[in-house]
Amino acid sequence: MTVYDVIKALDAEEIYIADDGREITSGYAGDFLSHVMGRAPADCAWFTIMNNVNVCAVATLADIALIVLCEGVQPDDNLLAKVKIQGFNVISTKLDIYNAVVAFDRALR
Amino acid sequence: MSESIHLVFNVDGNNFASAGTASEEVKSKLKMIGISSADIRRVAIAMYEGEINMVIHAGGGEAIVDIFLDRIEILLADHGKGIEDIEQAMQPGWSTAPDDIRALGFGAGMGLPNMKKYTDEFRIDSTVGVGTNVYMTIKFN
Ligand SMILES: Nc1ncnc2c1ncn2[C@@H]1O[C@H](COP(=O)(O)OP(=O)(O)OP(=O)(O)O)[C@@H](O)[C@H]1O
Ligand SMILES: [Mg+2]
Numbered sequence: 001m002t003v004y005d006v007i008k009a010l011d012a013e014e015i016y017i018a019d020d021g022r023e024i025t026s027g028y029a030g031d032f033l034s035h036v037m038g039r040a041p042a043d044c045a046w047f048t049i050m051n052n053v054n055v056c057a058v059a060t061l062a063d064i065a066l067i068v069l070c071e072g073v074q075p076d077d078n079l080l081a082k083v084k085i086q087g088f089n090v091i092s093t094k095l096d097i098y099n100a101v102v103a104f105d106r107a108l109r
Numbered sequence: 110m111s112e113s114i115h116l117v118f119n120v121d122g123n124n125f126a127s128a129g130t131a132s133e134e135v136k137s138k139l140k141m142i143g144i145s146s147a148d149i150r151r152v153a154i155a156m157y158e159g160e161i162n163m164v165i166h167a168g169g170g171e172a173i174v175d176i177f178l179d180r181i182e183i184l185l186a187d188h189g190k191g192i193e194d195i196e197q198a199m200q201p202g203w204s205t206a207p208d209d210i211r212a213l214g215f216g217a218g219m220g221l222p223n224m225k226k227y228t229d230e231f232r233i234d235s236t237v238g239v240g241t242n243v244y245m246t247i248k249f250n
Contacts, residue, residue, distance in 0.1 A: 034219030037154045038226065042146070050214045054161070057129030061136060061153035063146065078126050 001025075001108055003066050003089050006045055009107035010068065010093045010100055015075055018087035024065045027104055029097050033058050040064055045104060047097050053078035060086055068104075070097045114138065114176040120160055120185075122169025125213070131172045132157040135183075138176065148249045151227040152181055158220040159185040159243050165210055166190070167241060180229075183245045191237040198233075199225065 004020040006012070028040035029047040033054060040046055042063035048055065051073050059067050067083075069075065069092040075083065083090050093100050116138070118131035136153045144152075156172070163170040167189020175182045192198045199221050206216030225231045230246035 031214055032217035032219070033214040034158065034217045034223055037158060038219050038223045042150060052213050053126045054128065054213060054215075057133070057157065061129065061132055061150075061157045063150050082126070 003091075005107060006066060006068070006104060007091055009103050010091070010095060012068070012091040012093040015069070015080070015090040015092050016083045017089050017091075018083075019089060022065045022089060024108075027101060027108070028064075029101055036064075037062055047100055047104070049073050049097070051075050051079055053082050055079055056082040056086055056088055059088060065089065066091065068093060068100060070095060070100045114142075114174075116172075116174040116176070118172040118174070120163050120169050120172055120187075122164055122167065125164065128161050128164045129157050131174075132160050135174055135181075139181070142176070144249055148247065152183075152247050155224045155227040155245055155247065156183055156185075158224045159183070159245070161215065162220055162243075163187045163189070165206060165215060170240075178249075180246055180248045183243075183247075185243040185245075186240070187242075188240040191239055191241055192233065192235040193237050195233050195235060 001024050003022045024045050026041050026044045028044050031048050031050050043065045045066040045068055046064045047068045047070055049071050066089045072094045132153050139149045167187035170187030173184040197203055201222045202218040204216045204218035228245040229248045232244045235241040
């Protein structure tokens with residue numbers, strides 16, 4: 001499944017898309033950054049409501065493929081600037097984390 | 110490559126937005142010299158956890174990195190408040206991060222455990238009131 005497929009499955013807003021063909025093989029949901037670093041697998045979609053600049057550093061360093069901001073959360077200005085510079089995939093969905101993950105999992109299967 | 114690559118980074122303790130810069134530079138360096146993505150990921154995560162700890166808990170510091178053919182050695186050195194009880198600090202879930210830092214997503218108390226998990230050698234030397242040195246070695250597979 002690709003970033004493009006996730007956008008369609010969640011009917012998500014594209015915040016910044018660097019590579020909509022990037023392959024996604026799994027998911028991770030959580031807001032504590034060290035939990036993400038310790039547990040999120042490489043090439044996953046990360047579901048979170050955290051929207052500060054450190055989210056981009058974590059996602060980049062942990063080889064995460066896509067950040068999914070849930071509950072309609074938008075990136076703050078620093079995060080938006082950084083994902084544009086780094087070239088990272090970020091989308092936003094109105095769904096809460098549970099329902100976003102359910103829709104994602106259906107599409108992944 | 111018989112000699113090592115030696116890199117030194119100043120980690121700014123007052124700038125959250127730039128935290129992670131040193132780890133990102135090391136990551137791209139390792140990519141350039143052809144280290145596997147699985148090994149790079151371990152290095153990047155362990156180093157970022159240490160880098161962000163210096164920003165949050167120690168007012169910044171220095172990262173000294175030596176890349177060899179078969180491994181990377183990282184020293185994170187700061188002159189912050191030090192760690193009183195290292196064994197306690199290593200416990201998953203132990204954190205002294207204040208509320209404003211927790212609001213950013215830090216403070217799970219998982220940084221040091223992650224560093225131990227992703228490295229092959231891990232050691233902390235710390236003196237209260239003097240500072241903290243974290244030594245990490247990651248072997249390339
Ligand atoms: N460089 C340092 N200087 C002083 N104290 C430190 C340093 N690094 C860690 N500590 C202490 O050890 C505790 C545990 O660190 P650890 O990285 O595991 O968790 P955290 O930084 O509080 O939260 P997280 O890493 O999950 O965001 C910290 O809360 C802090 O009290
Ligand atoms: Mg930490």
